[in-house]
Amino acid sequence: MQRLIAEVILPLFPIKAAGPRGLDALDDGAVLSLHGGHLVVTTDSHVVKPLEFPGGDIGVLAACGTINDLAVMGARPVAVTLGLVVEEGFPIDELRRYLSSFAAVLSDLGVAVVAGDTKVMGAGELDGLVLATTGIGVAEEFVPDSGLRPGDRIIVTGPVGDHGMAILAAREGFPLEGEIRSDVAPVWPLVERALRVGGIVAMKDPTRGGLAAALNEMAGKAGVGILVREGAVPVRPEVKGLADLLGVSPLALACEGLAVIGVSPDRAEAVLAALREHHMGREARIIGEAIAEYPGKVILETGVGGRRFLEMPLGDPVPRIC
Amino acid sequence: MRAGSDLFRLRDPARAAGLSRVLRRLAPERPVKIVHVCGTHEAAIAEHGLRSLLPDGVDVYEGPGCPVCVTSTADINLAVALALEKGAILCTFGDMLRVPGTELTLEEARAHGADVRVVLSAADAVRIARENPRREVVFFAVGFETTAPGTAAVLLDGPPDNFSVLCSHKLIPPALEALLRENTEVDGFLAPGHVSTIIGADAYRELAGKFHVPVVVGGFEPLDVLFAIALILRQLGEGRAEVENAYPRAVRPEGNVRAKRIMAEAFRVVDAVWRGIGTIPASGLELGEGFTRYNAREKFELEARTGDEEPPGCRCPEIIMAKAVPTDCPLFGTACTPLSPVGPCMVGVEGACSIWYRYGERPVL
Numbered sequence: 001m002q003r004l005i006a007e008v009i010l011p012l013f014p015i016k017a018a019g020p021r022g023l024d025a026l027d028d029g030a031v032l033s034l035h036g037g038h039l040v041v042t043t044d045s046h047v048v049k050p051l052e053f054p055g056g057d058i059g060v061l062a063a064c065g066t067i068n069d070l071a072v073m074g075a076r077p078v079a080v081t082l083g084l085v086v087e088e089g090f091p092i093d094e095l096r097r098y099l100s101s102f103a104a105v106l107s108d109l110g111v112a113v114v115a116g117d118t119k120v121m122g123a124g125e126l127d128g129l130v131l132a133t134t135g136i137g138v139a140e141e142f143v144p145d146s147g148l149r150p151g152d153r154i155i156v157t158g159p160v161g162d163h164g165m166a167i168l169a170a171r172e173g174f175p176l177e178g179e180i181r182s183d184v185a186p187v188w189p190l191v192e193r194a195l196r197v198g199g200i201v202a203m204k205d206p207t208r209g210g211l212a213a214a215l216n217e218m219a220g221k222a223g224v225g226i227l228v229r230e231g232a233v234p235v236r237p238e239v240k241g242l243a244d245l246l247g248v249s250p251l252a253l254a255c256e257g258l259a260v261i262g263v264s265p266d267r268a269e270a271v272l273a274a275l276r277e278h279h280m281g282r283e284a285r286i287i288g289e290a291i292a293e294y295p296g297k298v299i300l301e302t303g304v305g306g307r308r309f310l311e312m313p314l315g316d317p318v319p320r321i322c
Numbered sequence: 323m324r325a326g327s328d329l330f331r332l333r334d335p336a337r338a339a340g341l342s343r344v345l346r347r348l349a350p351e352r353p354v355k356i357v358h359v360c361g362t363h364e365a366a367i368a369e370h371g372l373r374s375l376l377p378d379g380v381d382v383y384e385g386p387g388c389p390v391c392v393t394s395t396a397d398i399n400l401a402v403a404l405a406l407e408k409g410a411i412l413c414t415f416g417d418m419l420r421v422p423g424t425e426l427t428l429e430e431a432r433a434h435g436a437d438v439r440v441v442l443s444a445a446d447a448v449r450i451a452r453e454n455p456r457r458e459v460v461f462f463a464v465g466f467e468t469t470a471p472g473t474a475a476v477l478l479d480g481p482p483d484n485f486s487v488l489c490s491h492k493l494i495p496p497a498l499e500a501l502l503r504e505n506t507e508v509d510g511f512l513a514p515g516h517v518s519t520i521i522g523a524d525a526y527r528e529l530a531g532k533f534h535v536p537v538v539v540g541g542f543e544p545l546d547v548l549f550a551i552a553l554i555l556r557q558l559g560e561g562r563a564e565v566e567n568a569y570p571r572a573v574r575p576e577g578n579v580r581a582k583r584i585m586a587e588a589f590r591v592v593d594a595v596w597r598g599i600g601t602i603p604a605s606g607l608e609l610g611e612g613f614t615r616y617n618a619r620e621k622f623e624l625e626a627r628t629g630d631e632e633p634p635g636c637r638c639p640e641i642i643m644a645k646a647v648p649t650d651c652p653l654f655g656t657a658c659t660p661l662s663p664v665g666p667c668m669v670g671v672e673g674a675c676s677i678w679y680r681y682g683e684r685p686v687l
Contacts, residue, residue: 231335249369300682304338304544306371309682314660 021144025221028069028205029135031142040075040137042066047130051098053170055162055181056256058131059101064186064256065207066135067109071188072145072203072259074195075137080106081115083132088123098129109186146221147201150292153268154226155261157190157275157284158183159234160211164253165242179238185257190281193274194259199267204260209313212251214260215298216312225294228310230303232287251300252313262290332543333370341548342375348555349377355507356380356554357644359387359494360514361672362542368681370544376551381685383644384677386497386596387514389465390417390670391642394595397490398423399627400619401462404488405436408622411454413447414462415469416440420669424627428462444469444476444487451485460618462488467520470607471581474588477613486618489608492594495525496605502533504599505643510536510554512547515569522577523567534563541569588613597666598632598642636665641674647685648675655679 005026010016016023019032019039029042046062056064063080070077082102086095106113114136148154162183169180187205194200202222206214211233219226235243235250243250257280263271268286275281291299300310358364364384367373373382386392402423405412412428419429419438432438437457441447444461451459463473470491477487494517502508513526518539526537536557540550550568557564567573587610594606609617618624632638635653640646648654648667658664660676667673677683 247365298682300371302369302371302544303333303335304370304372305335305342305375306338306544307374308368308371309684311680311682314680 021142025144025146027073027145029073029075029137031073038075038139038142040070040073040139040142042069042073042135043133044069045130045132047127048167049127050170051094051128053182054166056184057098057101058129059098060105060184061256062131062133063102063105064184066133067105067111067186067188068205068256068259070135070137071186071191072143072205073137073139074141074143074191074200074203075139076192077109077111077135077137077188079112079114079136081134082113084116084118085126085130085132086118086120087126087128088120090128095129102131105186109188143200143203145202145204145218148218148222148224148226148262148290149201150224150290151265152201152262152290153265153286154215154228154288154290155263155268155272155275155284156206156211156233156287157187157259157261157281158257159236159239159283160206160255160258161235161239161243161250161253163256164210165239165250167254168246168248169242174242180236180242183255183257185280187257187259187280190275190278191259193278193281194261194263194271197267197271197274199264199271200261201264202262206255206258206260208254210251210253210255211260212249212298212310212313215310218260218262219290219298220296222290223295225291225296226288226298227291227301228288228298229301232285234283234285249313251310265289332545334545337545338375338548341545341552344552345375345380345548345555346377348552348559349380350555350558353379354381354509354555354558355644356382356510356512356551357385357501357508358382358512358514358540359385359497360516361388361670361677362516363387363512363514363540363547364672364674364677365681366542366544366547368677368683372544372547373683373685375548380551380555382512382551383647384641384674385501385644386599386642388667388670388672388674389469389492390415390421391638391666391673392492392596392598393418393421393464393490394597395423396595396626396628397488398428399425400624401428401460401488402426402431402436403624403627404460404618404622405438406431406434408458410458410460411437411439411450412460412462413439413441413450415442415464417669417671418462418464420663421666422669444473448476448481448485451482455482455484457484459485460488461485462490464490466492466494467517467585470585470589471520471578474584477588477609477616478584481616483615486616486621487609488618489589491589491607492596493591493605493607494521495529496602497596497599498526498529499533500596500599500602500605501644502535505645508535508644509558510538512550512554513537513539515539515541515546515572518569518573518577520578520581522575523565523573524575525577526565530563530565536563536566538566539569539573541572598639633664638665638667638675641667648678649685651675
């Protein structure tokens, strides 16, 4: 996927920016300058299998995914558009249910759905439903994912891997009786608190590839190393247990309701305290810091005190078969 | 969840730090080379960064511990030919599909129209044979003493006539002996926990005595591995060369007697070609007397096609012989990655290169 984007897609567009941050930054969103502030724009196509999973459905996922991309750019979400592609014969009740969950997330945050488009494709031409969104947000100061400097602390706002494991378990049909639920949720209310404290230098939402991918991107773009203490990373015991059983790493599992926040050392404790006041941030932790050594790499200090690189995950985690 | 809490106990950082201190005290002045032969051991070592907890001068190598990596090119060529030319349904374990033969991988054979299917066990292949009575179904049996009993069980169960086995099972103790003959730097073996549950800790006694080399059977949690290495270092320090069992919660001295019995009934021991090593006497399993009608090598007229050449630059043979680590190879991480592997050690998920790449393992960090 990364090669496809870098080698095939990006070279086709000669004009990549219309403001301080454009397509070539490969950040969560683009930033356009607007008198006195910034307009942040993000776009995403949402597919998930199964369409409904413990803790959410494709509608919640699409809404949160859009909000969260804006939030981690430091932008207050204002409006979204929705492109809806539906397979012919898709049950209307089910469609209504997913769109209602989409709407509920947005209206809770006061975000408008300002434009839309609907296409129906023939049966078998797509797998059920695709929701394509564009999100628009505003920020006085935007936060790139590339702003880490040595010494900055890394905060994760909650336990990692819940979404990825819930999806994996639902897909493989493990009878878990709903023990593991997706963490899908809008992170803007949390991020807003952190921004109010100040000192935020970089942010990312650890979706595809989980915490491991987010940290590798942040390290690579900033040209710093990141030292992470595995023991400090919050992981629910049930997620950890099942991940061990399947031979996948919780650090590589997608999260849909978390932010990874880089914050200057003098503000780290204050930001952490502010996050913990909110119910979504009660388990927020400082998991490590940016370092000058090993630029572009993430060093994991393992639970037993060993050290290794935490690499960019390869593709989606699949269970080990033997 | 009791089992879960036990596992967490075996990952206790304070005990790990304590063991790390013990290891430093036990380590001799000279460099020590310890070899294990198990992908799961390598994964545990890499995932938990255990090499960084070992004293300077103590190195651990994965030897021929990845069953997929040591499967001979000739057998892969046979499997490809069975699927492509004889039109058989070829069933095997997942990561076997991408290992290069001389011309094709099984995955490429599938792209050329061959019917190649991934199974989780020999029993799955038998089921496919029963569901397709008009087709020949061949199970390409790879793996050590851990997977061989599964193949033996289906053979003893009376599989249908359209089922046969291309048997490429291999035995661990002869491989350890071959490694010692070839690589004189090996100071001790961390013996594989899973294989040892079958063959038993006693299976290494002859080797330990004959070559005066410590053999310690180890489990797969971080503290299991560190403890087993500590026992090896203690033996080296005291000049002993014995078999010790550091994994008694799973491994008995005599192993799994029933599994050993059905293996003896279904198979005979033969010389076998190990990729990266060559022929090792009495190191492979072939279908025994009375099962020849299920032997794909006899059932189909097949021409053996050899060829063990690795691609230029690939250092898998040295890695399998514990003479190099993955980062010694110029292709590692550049031309050769798990997404586009060059050599077998990057293809097999239990191969050292694949594990080092995925877990970010480095010799010193």
